[in-house]
Amino acid sequence: MSKPLFDRMLYGGDYNPEQWPREIWDEDLRIFKKAHINSATINVFSWAKLQPSEHEYQFEELDEIIEGLAKDNYDIVLATSTAALPAWMCRKYPDVTRVDFEGRKHGFGHRHNHCPNSPNFKRFASQLVYKLAERYGDHPNIKLWHISNEYGGECYCDDCAKAFRVWVKDKYGTIEAVNEAWNMHFWGHTLYSFEDIIPPNYLGDGISDTAAAFAGLSIDYRRFNSDSLLDNYKMERDIIRQFDKETPATTNLMGTYKGLDYFKWAKEMDVVSWDNYPSYNTPLSNVAMNHDLMRGLKDGQSFMLMEQTPSQQNWQPYNALKRPGKMRAQSYQTIAHGADTIQFFQLRRSKGAVEKFHGAVIEHAGHENTRVFRETAELGAELEKLGDTLIGAETKAKVGIYFDWDTYWALEYTSGPTVDLRYVDQIQQYYDACYNKQVAVDMIHTASDFEQYDVILAPVLYMVKEDLAEKIEQFVEQGGSFVTTFMSGIVDKSDNVHLGGYPGPLRNVLGVWVEEIDALAPGQTNQIRTEQALFTQSEFSCRMVCDLMHSEGAEVIAEYGSDFYAGMPAITKNVFGKGEAWYVGTVPEQMVLNELIGNLLDQKGIQGYDNLPEGVEIASREKEGKAYYFVMNHTEEAQIVTTPFENFRNLLTGETENHQMNLKPFDVKILVEA
Ligand code: GLA
Numbered sequence: 001m002s003k004p005l006f007d008r009m010l011y012g013g014d015y016n017p018e019q020w021p022r023e024i025w026d027e028d029l030r031i032f033k034k035a036h037i038n039s040a041t042i043n044v045f046s047w048a049k050l051q052p053s054e055h056e057y058q059f060e061e062l063d064e065i066i067e068g069l070a071k072d073n074y075d076i077v078l079a080t081s082t083a084a085l086p087a088w089m090c091r092k093y094p095d096v097t098r099v100d101f102e103g104r105k106h107g108f109g110h111r112h113n114h115c116p117n118s119p120n121f122k123r124f125a126s127q128l129v130y131k132l133a134e135r136y137g138d139h140p141n142i143k144l145w146h147i148s149n150e151y152g153g154e155c156y157c158d159d160c161a162k163a164f165r166v167w168v169k170d171k172y173g174t175i176e177a178v179n180e181a182w183n184m185h186f187w188g189h190t191l192y193s194f195e196d197i198i199p200p201n202y203l204g205d206g207i208s209d210t211a212a213a214f215a216g217l218s219i220d221y222r223r224f225n226s227d228s229l230l231d232n233y234k235m236e237r238d239i240i241r242q243f244d245k246e247t248p249a250t251t252n253l254m255g256t257y258k259g260l261d262y263f264k265w266a267k268e269m270d271v272v273s274w275d276n277y278p279s280y281n282t283p284l285s286n287v288a289m290n291h292d293l294m295r296g297l298k299d300g301q302s303f304m305l306m307e308q309t310p311s312q313q314n315w316q317p318y319n320a321l322k323r324p325g326k327m328r329a330q331s332y333q334t335i336a337h338g339a340d341t342i343q344f345f346q347l348r349r350s351k352g353a354v355e356k357f358h359g360a361v362i363e364h365a366g367h368e369n370t371r372v373f374r375e376t377a378e379l380g381a382e383l384e385k386l387g388d389t390l391i392g393a394e395t396k397a398k399v400g401i402y403f404d405w406d407t408y409w410a411l412e413y414t415s416g417p418t419v420d421l422r423y424v425d426q427i428q429q430y431y432d433a434c435y436n437k438q439v440a441v442d443m444i445h446t447a448s449d450f451e452q453y454d455v456i457l458a459p460v461l462y463m464v465k466e467d468l469a470e471k472i473e474q475f476v477e478q479g480g481s482f483v484t485t486f487m488s489g490i491v492d493k494s495d496n497v498h499l500g501g502y503p504g505p506l507r508n509v510l511g512v513w514v515e516e517i518d519a520l521a522p523g524q525t526n527q528i529r530t531e532q533a534l535f536t537q538s539e540f541s542c543r544m545v546c547d548l549m550h551s552e553g554a555e556v557i558a559e560y561g562s563d564f565y566a567g568m569p570a571i572t573k574n575v576f577g578k579g580e581a582w583y584v585g586t587v588p589e590q591m592v593l594n595e596l597i598g599n600l601l602d603q604k605g606i607q608g609y610d611n612l613p614e615g616v617e618i619a620s621r622e623k624e625g626k627a628y629y630f631v632m633n634h635t636e637e638a639q640i641v642t643t644p645f646e647n648f649r650n651l652l653t654g655e656t657e658n659h660q661m662n663l664k665p666f667d668v669k670i671l672v673e674a
């Protein structure tokens, strides 16, 4: 077990007293206490106040905020405030703001929008963080450094162009190697020198977020931009480390956010934290997958829920209230998937600007007599009672799902075969096949240890880079079950096709050769026909993409039903060493994946929880040889479920449960063997 970072479960959230008159501060603390809040994330957007002009710093107010919280023994999450630029800086040093994809230079306004390669941004951010770390680095109540906030977006300014040329030169050495990597002889785009390299926005070779004239270039720009922002993070962290060697540092991530290679980021973070904002209709399994991905970033280490709303969103199209009990159930879902903290955005709802309709622990009414407050307080009391029982508990999964930001970028930049293909949607379908049986999943990456899994699913494994193909072969050879799909094994790390037939380096393990790829328009379908007993029907529909493939030794599990490729293989299985490698050549209806993957899981003896009503979830964590099973009803209706947990004790109530249990609307039970 990795060493837990906190002694207790942090319960609190973003707190911005500097945006309120002093009279309210004591009242805040009085109310928070009633909700068992033990932690506050402060100083997230205070740069303008901390440094009102270029040569002037003011920390007295922050001193007071910190002392006020410390007096009541709060665990403080101290942010560095570099996520929003002060007006004076934008006015005097315009290089701190970005040039966007359309080529427009931005001025003062908004947030999360500094240029990562701006010399002045780096200078001022370093100075601010230096002063913060010097002043508060040894403060005993500061339990976490929160660097900047929700890093994201891209910049295409001249400073970034310059830095990109250096990045490219470091990576490739010569301009010939760059031409080769990006295939620049196409359209006569041959670069003669590094000076010819232009950031690929709309004014250059960029087309949009999901199309690029030279994907190799655009992918490298994404890598560079992710690295540039990560350098900003590292710069701040390293300054903090001059004064504070111990306190962990993080920044809040955003699930499957496309812009940053979070696997790379996580290596530099002491703990992963993320902001979970599902909308009223976000599938439960999508939230679960995001949590699993966040846990996967540091290979299973507990993560933090840095933000969720206690009640309502403001930035979604339809900001439904969280129904009574829903916030609690969502919080336990988060813990069940590996979180050690529950934090809200925010503790007091702002009175003006864009987030005045965003839920908070203290609403505009200003007191604690609200439904939202009562629910927050009840959860706070429960978590306090749980103490450190679950802190650091681990998830044991035998299924790995491969996720990779390079592949995400490359797949979505492709021009053809269809505009409908979205990376996360495809991953989700395979995740759902596991979720359907409530089987635990780890989200894994290129460097993960494959050997700890029995089953690895790698949908749309478009980019096969490094030693991935060999790792997969080894995994299957030694008895693993591997599943991949259409649009896999197609390109190398630079987005150039692995020549010689698809799926390139995966052809050997899969035993198939894909000759052509058909795209189906919305509404068009083909059929998958099968005689295999593992399916409950002999015909299913499929859509979007159909690979036209030949078996090169693989067993044909299903064939297409119509069109000129009727009778060609649609799903294959190749026995390879002691294991098997499956290829799904199309987007089948979900039932096909549920049955196919369900069967693989059964074969491997990987058990989940079958036959739960929709909206009921079971997930577990283990600590010191003890397993904790979270049984969660995410629906507004009461449910009756049958589980294997006979005579288990519910940690939250002390009651003993039988196989068959009643779940109230949004009910949660945490069960342990008595
Ligand atoms: C993000 C930010 C917060 C706040 C919330 C609102 O997660 O980090 O500052 O704006 O969104 O949902």
Ligand code: ZN
Pocket (backbone or CB within 6 Å): 097, 098, 099, 115, 116, 117, 118, 155, 156, 157, 158, 159, 160, 161
């Ligand atoms: Zn820039």
